[in-house]
Amino acid sequence: MKLSSFLFSSLAALAYASAIASENDFIPAGASITYPRSSSLYARIPGSYSKKPKKDNWGNKVESDRKKITIRASKNDNDDISQDFLWALKKANHGGLVHLKKGKKYVIGKKLDLTFLNDVYVKLDGELKFTNDIEYWQANNFYYAFQKSITFWVWGGKDIKIYGSGVINGNGQAWWDGFSGAEILDPNNKYYRPILFLTDNATNIEVKGLHLKDSPCWTTFMVRTKNVIFDDVYIDAVSTNVSSLPKNTDGFDSLNVDGLTVTNTRVNVGDDCFSPKPNTTNIFVKNLWCNGTHGVSMGSIGQYPGVKDYISNAWIENVTLLNGENGARLKAWAGPSVGYGYMDNITYKDIHIENTDKPLVLDQCYFNINETTCAAYPSKVNITNVNFINFTGSSSGKNGHVVADLACSPGATCSGIHLEEINLTSPAGDPAQIVCDNIQGDIGVDCIPSSEADD
Numbered sequence: 001m002k003l004s005s006f007l008f009s010s011l012a013a014l015a016y017a018s019a020i021a022s023e024n025d026f027i028p029a030g031a032s033i034t035y036p037r038s039s040s041l042y043a044r045i046p047g048s049y050s051k052k053p054k055k056d057n058w059g060n061k062v063e064s065d066r067k068k069i070t071i072r073a074s075k076n077d078n079d080d081i082s083q084d085f086l087w088a089l090k091k092a093n094h095g096g097l098v099h100l101k102k103g104k105k106y107v108i109g110k111k112l113d114l115t116f117l118n119d120v121y122v123k124l125d126g127e128l129k130f131t132n133d134i135e136y137w138q139a140n141n142f143y144y145a146f147q148k149s150i151t152f153w154v155w156g157g158k159d160i161k162i163y164g165s166g167v168i169n170g171n172g173q174a175w176w177d178g179f180s181g182a183e184i185l186d187p188n189n190k191y192y193r194p195i196l197f198l199t200d201n202a203t204n205i206e207v208k209g210l211h212l213k214d215s216p217c218w219t220t221f222m223v224r225t226k227n228v229i230f231d232d233v234y235i236d237a238v239s240t241n242v243s244s245l246p247k248n249t250d251g252f253d254s255l256n257v258d259g260l261t262v263t264n265t266r267v268n269v270g271d272d273c274f275s276p277k278p279n280t281t282n283i284f285v286k287n288l289w290c291n292g293t294h295g296v297s298m299g300s301i302g303q304y305p306g307v308k309d310y311i312s313n314a315w316i317e318n319v320t321l322l323n324g325e326n327g328a329r330l331k332a333w334a335g336p337s338v339g340y341g342y343m344d345n346i347t348y349k350d351i352h353i354e355n356t357d358k359p360l361v362l363d364q365c366y367f368n369i370n371e372t373t374c375a376a377y378p379s380k381v382n383i384t385n386v387n388f389i390n391f392t393g394s395s396s397g398k399n400g401h402v403v404a405d406l407a408c409s410p411g412a413t414c415s416g417i418h419l420e421e422i423n424l425t426s427p428a429g430d431p432a433q434i435v436c437d438n439i440q441g442d443i444g445v446d447c448i449p450s451s452e453a454d455d
């Protein structure tokens with residue numbers, strides 16, 4: 001190597017090293033880093049020294065053993081701390097914790113790529129709030145082709161825990177006002193609204209204790225994710241403007257997800273409560289409360305020609321559904337140009353329903369495909385091994401005596417459908433009706449064809 005190029009590369013190395021050093025030394029105004037006691041002298045006290053450190057469910061350090069990073073809070077709703085938050089997550093990555101304090105507000109006004117995470121905790125006791133600068137967010141976001149979704153930020157990587165008594169606030173009112181009168185499925189719609197919480201290419205994510213509030217669009221969406229858990233979460237989207245509804249604020253949606261768990265959670269939104277989309281497997285839901293929603297819905301799947309979709313191994317237990325359009329629902333497409341796939345091994349058990357238009361629905365002729373067309377172009381989504389066990393409560397009466405409507409596609413695979421202890425009533429009077437069309441085999445309860453139903 002020539003001397004000049006040796007000097008040059010040494011200088012470059014030095015500059016690089018000092019850049020690293022200064023990045024490491026840089027601490028934003030109002031931020032702090034504290035180290036756990038266990039890494040200080042206390043840990044050296046004989047006796048405590050040899051103790052095996054505790055580990056979390058993923059084999060990582062527990063909260064008390066983590067380096068803790070705090071950042072300054074926002075002074076007002078326009079005081080953007082997104083870069084401080086990003087700095088904190090980078091600092092806390094690989095075994096640390098970011099703490100957002102109770103009673104403080106942290107405003108996010110810039111899109112954030114958080115896909116670099118690996119073993120990090122975010123203890124959220126305060127409020128993370130997004131700005132409602134619609135012009136900025138519609139020009140700066142992360143876009144997902146699936147149902148033309150956008151989001152403020154993307155969480156990805158592995159071993160990510162976000163927990164505490166705090167709030168993630170989507171500040172949705174201005175978004176709903178601006179969207180008022182529009183429809184998300186309108187192909188001409190260009191008014192995209194962000195999803196509040198989105199994971200992509202993530203493994204092991206836990207969200208616990210939080211309030212997910214006023215999302216502009218879907219509240220959560222998990223994509224290409226493995227093992228995600230929501231526990232003790234409260235989701236709501238409530239408009240203060242009678243002429244603009246909080247539309248499409250679904251509680252939970254997923255795409256290509258293996259391992260989706262939701263427990264001890266309440267959802268108060270005007271769209272789907274829990275609705276896994278294509279390729280979701282190993283679903284576990286227990287102790288879920290949904291108010292005013294479109295229900296706990298599997299799918300729809302099988303929409304796109306040539307594309308295979310599936311949903312399998314779902315266990316849904318102890319769900320209360322109030323004041324909604326649907327209770328438990330499965331939906332698969334039929335018609336001339338659709339996809340294919342299957343739904344298999346789905347159980348709904350101990351479901352309590354009140355004032356709901358369609359308490360129990362299986363629709364293999366989605367979306368609004370009439371009997372004739374559905375027979376000519378049967379669904380290519382096989383539906384097998386579905387249990388509905390112990391349903392209690394009442395419909396709204398909007399569909400007459402019908403409390404359960406199972407419409408399979410003529411000529412399609414629809415078998416192993418089993419109902420047990422269905423005790424649903426209708427305000428329209430007795431007897432309540434269970435409708436079943438084109439199902440192979442016995443379903444376990446008396447049912448009538450839709451041609452004889454009174455809805």
Ligand SMILES: *[C@@H]1O[C@H](CO)[C@@H](O)[C@H](O)[C@H]1NC(C)=O
Nearest residue numbers: 115156157158200201202203
């Ligand atoms: C997914 O994340 C892993 C690390 O967790 C990374 O190696 C991989 O490149 C990512 N894949 C995509 C498609 O982003």
Ligand SMILES: *[C@@H]1O[C@H](CO)[C@@H](O)[C@H](O)[C@H]1NC(C)=O
Nearest residue numbers: 176177178179180241243244
């Ligand atoms: C309520 O929403 C309507 C429809 O978007 C909008 O025209 C109106 O300005 C909103 N009202 C307020 C007080 O923001």
Ligand SMILES: *[C@@H]1O[C@H](CO)[C@@H](O)[C@H](O)[C@H]1NC(C)=O
Nearest residue numbers: 264286287288289318319320
């Ligand atoms: C069922 O879920 C509700 C919350 O919706 C909860 O209060 C209740 O304790 C749960 N029941 C059982 C048996 O776990």
Ligand SMILES: *[C@@H]1O[C@H](CO)[C@@H](O)[C@H](O)[C@H]1NC(C)=O
Nearest residue numbers: 268290291292293322323324
């Ligand atoms: C349930 O939803 C209805 C509207 O669908 C609303 O009026 C009511 O306040 C909600 N109840 C609770 C406890 O949130």
Ligand SMILES: *[C@@H]1O[C@H](CO)[C@@H](O)[C@H](O)[C@H]1NC(C)=O
Nearest residue numbers: 255256278279307308309310
């Ligand atoms: C579902 O998985 C299949 C592979 O099994 C893939 O071909 C298909 O594109 C996936 N569906 C979606 C909507 O991503």
Ligand SMILES: *[C@@H]1O[C@H](CO)[C@@H](O)[C@H](O)[C@H]1NC(C)=O
Nearest residue numbers: 282283312313314315345347
């Ligand atoms: C059906 O799903 C349950 C989880 O809900 C799982 O434990 C069981 O192994 C699955 N059965 C089959 C045959 O895959």
Ligand SMILES: *[C@@H]1O[C@H](CO)[C@@H](O)[C@H](O)[C@H]1NC(C)=O
Nearest residue numbers: 308340341342380381382413
């Ligand atoms: C659906 O079931 C039919 C008949 O059993 C079978 O031939 C086909 O391969 C199944 N399709 C899928 C996607 O599982």
Ligand SMILES: *[C@@H]1O[C@H](CO)[C@@H](O)[C@H](O)[C@H]1NC(C)=O
Nearest residue numbers: 318319349350351352390392
């Ligand atoms: C049926 O479900 C309800 C909750 O909706 C529960 O309280 C009851 O114990 C269940 N009955 C049986 C026989 O498991």
Ligand SMILES: *[C@@H]1O[C@H](CO)[C@@H](O)[C@H](O)[C@H]1NC(C)=O
Nearest residue numbers: 335368369370371372373374
């Ligand atoms: C069923 O739908 C097809 C396609 O929309 C339509 O052409 C046909 O008239 C409908 N048939 C009945 C009986 O409603």
Ligand SMILES: *[C@@H]1O[C@H](CO)[C@@H](O)[C@H](O)[C@H]1NC(C)=O
Nearest residue numbers: 391392393421422423424425
């Ligand atoms: C259905 O519920 C009613 C009232 O909740 C109860 O009296 C009746 O025994 C139940 N029937 C069955 C078959 O569980």
